[in-house]
Amino acid sequence: MKKDFFNNKINRINTNSVKWDRMENLFGKKDLLPFWVADMDFAAPEEVVKEIAKRVDHGVFGYTTPTESTNESVRSWVQKRHEWNIEADWITYSPGIVFAISMAIQAYTQKGDSILIQPPVYTPFFEMVKVNERKLIESPLYLKGDRYSIDFSSFEKQLASGVKMFILCSPHNPIGRVWKRGELEKIAELCKKYDVLILSDEIHSDLVYKPSVHIPISSLNEDAENRTITCIAPSKTFNVPGLQASAIIIPNNELREKYQQQQHKQGFFTLNTFGTIGLEAAYTHGEIWLNELLAYLQENIDFTRSFIKKNLPSLKVINPEGTYLLWIDCRALNMSDEDLHNLLLTKGGIAVESGVKYGAAEGKGFIRLNIGCPREQLKEGLKKLKAALS
Ligand SMILES: Cc1ncc(COP(=O)(O)O)c(C=O)c1O
Structure with missing residues (x-):
């Protein structure tokens, strides 16, 4: 498996990235670690980059x-x-x-x-x-x-x-x-x-x-x-x-x-x-790249589920059959969505999606966590989640 490829942390700050560069604007706070919008922190397959670079070299657009x-x-x-x-x-x-x-x-x-x-x-x-x-x-x-x-x-x-x-x-x-x-x-x-x-x-x-x-x-x-x-x-x-x-x-x-x-x-x-x-x-x-990505994401999911089970047992991760987005039931915390969201931002320093964005009643008490990132970044985010909620 191309673990090194997916483990590689690429700095995306100042690339006009919605996920990284718009956070201060959207969440009102600096220095957050992003686990929100459905955008992963991995480079595209090499062949995609190569074909685009070839076209850039041509120079006529x-x-x-x-x-x-x-x-x-x-x-x-x-x-x-x-x-x-x-x-x-x-x-x-x-x-x-x-x-x-x-x-x-x-x-x-x-x-x-x-x-x-x-x-x-x-x-x-x-x-x-x-x-x-x-x-x-x-x-x-x-x-x-x-x-x-x-x-x-x-x-x-x-x-x-x-x-x-x-x-x-x-x-x-x-x-x-x-x-x-x-x-x-x-x-x-x-x-x-x-x-x-x-x-x-x-x-x-x-x-x-x-x-x-x-x-x-x-x-x-x-x-x-x-x-x-x-x-x-x-x-x-x-x-x-x-x-x-x-x-x-x-x-x-x-x-x-x-x-x-x-x-x-x-x-x-x-x-x-x-x-x-x-x-x-x-x-x-892209097929081989995708198969390797899926294996990596599955490990990220397994890691997150066991981390939460061990460290934050009141949260319940809904088992994902697809996507790199984890839907997490936080209702046992008995917190309002606003308080939960603010706590994750201020005490945790992480930006996640509030469940209510996906349905005022159906998403109440849930958060959506994007695990499409290098494992070290995920580990850092989960530690922050634990620090915010412990
Ligand atoms: C279900 C679903 N549809 C559409 C989109 C966005 O698609 P596009 O960027 O092509 O408009 C997303 C992005 O998260 C999505 O989750």
Whole structure:
């Protein structure tokens, strides 16, 4: 395993990094150690860096466009990693997945239409529905032991109330579930019954730990394929979110045309030169790097879980099946979210995400900890967590 590569601490201060350089602004305090935004502290795979450097050396940065080989890199990646057979012309490119979510909301729904989400969930799911003046409908996930599940009776009740679109987070940020085939089949069956479009955000789909397996909901059957818009990207997988390049896979011709028209209406035509190169290089050459990353992240998860069990037994780590984000139940501390957040900042010196960002009720008493960093940095952060809460 390339342990040295992932153990290597790279100074990111003064690189315009949101994670490191925006902390003082966002958290109101200097010298914090960051465990918040979903951005890892690892360098990208060598081949990605090499291909970008080659392009930099060329020196001419005119308009560029994804090519057949870019499409092929996406097609063969999802086939190899997720046994999903797609066609090259199902793929559209987008600078980001939050942008794509907003485009899909605008393309397929009208102001006032109902859109369903499952809190606790990634904050922009709430935001994009609200800023587009659609009606936010929620079917919260429920926690039993250390595992979240879908309450299918609430899910069906909400779909039956006239929902137009369901935004699925698969795997689910922040609770780390990798949905099982049976769960996805039930979702697809109910969306068919109530004729609801599925917008499936699969940005974390490559970050899954054995024995869990990611199944693209679109790959289940013909009906699911025809009602699903799937969003994937190399950004979380290979830690290249700054390259701003994502692939939106829409098998249904009519839905794809509507989506493309919406991007066109916003004046979007093509990706950034380096985004295109990075996406293709990552999907073409990044597999070995990813397998090594997954082994490293699994060790970080195991380390964190045993540290917390030993040193902070009142906290409960929700077992992650995917993602590098740990959802930690701190309710036994009996503290308000504000007090907990402030304590971690002032006494601990660490920046984590407050659970309430992912659902006011569902995230109450939780924090989200990003363990995508060198082990020494993680150890330092956990010591700080212990010092704050002991
Ligand atoms: C579920 C999910 N979707 C989308 C994003 C962001 O995607 P992008 O940067 O491409 O907009 C994130 C980032 O954390 C995420 O967790």
